[in-house]
Amino acid sequence: MPGQIKRMIDSILEQRAGGHPTILLTTKTKLILKGVNPNRFDLTSPDDEQVLARLRSIAAELGVHVL
Amino acid sequence: MSIQTGYSTKPLPAAASELREQLGGTQPPLVFFFASDKYDAALVSRDMQLAFPAACVVGCSTAGEIATGQLLTGSIAAMVLDEDVVEDAVAVVLENLSEGVTIRDAFANFEQHFQAPATDWDLEKYVGLVLIDGLSGAEERLMEKLGDATDVLFVGGVPATI
Numbered sequence: 191m192p193g194q195i196k197r198m199i200d201s202i203l204e205q206r207a208g209g210h211p212t213i214l215l216t217t218k219t220k221l222i223l224k225g226v227n228p229n230r231f232d233l234t235s236p237d238d239e240q241v242l243a244r245l246r247s248i249a250a251e252l253g254v255h256v257l
Numbered sequence: 258m259s260i261q262t263g264y265s266t267k268p269l270p271a272a273a274s275e276l277r278e279q280l281g282g283t284q285p286p287l288v289f290f291f292a293s294d295k296y297d298a299a300l301v302s303r304d305m306q307l308a309f310p311a312a313c314v315v316g317c318s319t320a321g322e323i324a325t326g327q328l329l330t331g332s333i334a335a336m337v338l339d340e341d342v343v344e345d346a347v348a349v350v351l352e353n354l355s356e357g358v359t360i361r362d363a364f365a366n367f368e369q370h371f372q373a374p375a376t377d378w379d380l381e382k383y384v385g386l387v388l389i390d391g392l393s394g395a396e397e398r399l400m401e402k403l404g405d406a407t408d409v410l411f412v413g414g415v416p417a418t419i
Contacts, residue, residue: 206408212380213408220404251405253376 193233198245198256203228205254217252224248259341264324264334269296273304276335284309284336287346287388290316292333294417301333309337313346318389320417345371355395360402375407380405387413 199221207214218228226244249256263279265272276290288309298318306314316335324334347370349363364375371378385403389396390417396415403411 210380210408216404216408223401253405 194237195231195235195241196233198242198249199226199228201254201256202245202249202254206252209220215221220252221248224251245255260336260338262324262328262334262336264322264329264332266329266332268303269300270307272296272333273301273308276305276333277308278336280335282297283313283337283339285339285343286312287338287343288312288314288316288335289338290314290335291419292317293322293329293331294318294320295331296333303337304333305333312337313348315348315386315388317414317416321332347371351399354390354395354399358395358402360397360406364406375409378407378409380409383409385409385411385413389413389415391415 196199202221203214203217209257224244226241226248231241246256262279263276265275265279267275288305290305292298302314302316305316306312319334320330322329322332322334324332324359347367351358351360351363354386360410371383385407387399387403389399400411
């Protein structure tokens with residue numbers, strides 16, 4: 191099912207930023223610096239296992255949980 | 258005044274005493290100093306702490322000191338931040354960064370001092386300062402770990418020599 195990457199990114203951003211606009215921006219920047227650009231994925235993006243694995247790793251580094 | 262700066266070209270310990278006098282003889286919560294590497298690092302640290310015994314005193318070596326609009330060499334430049342600017346401050350030292358970057362203990366120290374988990378630190382009230390030995394080659398790894406641990410802004414720089 192496509193879109194897992196987008197949903198995982200949104201989950202990380204929501205958990206980390208909690209609606210705070212500044213933290214949302216800095217978290218997006220952190221994701222980019224860690225190799226995943228949130229702006230490059232949407233709900234039609236294919237579920238690339240490498241990207242999903244990287245996002246799980248990033249989530250652990252940022253102290254948030256993703257499925 | 259909330260923030261004052263000064264400098265001294267005297268040898269130790271007179272330099273630290275002169276800085277204390279220049280900076281109003283106050284006991285601010287936070288003092289930064291930037292010292293030429295002509296000064297012994299341990300001695301300048303000791304003397305600056307003795308000059309401001311109630312303050313959190315942090316500093317590093319430089320290849321040139323900028324103070325009150327002047328570019329100096331062979332001096333100590335200092336900045337004091339009083340209670341109007343800084344309510345509280347704490348410093349930790351991370352050693353052997355070239356062998357690995359671990360900030361868990363440092364953050365435990367911060368959280369204990371401020372009585373709040375890092376995730377609860379208010380971005381409008383907290384700020385971090387990093388002075389890192391560039392020879393460790395660990396600047397990016399440290400900054401990434403800090404960014405993972407907190408959303409508080411950490412700024413800083415690399416001393417000229419350690």
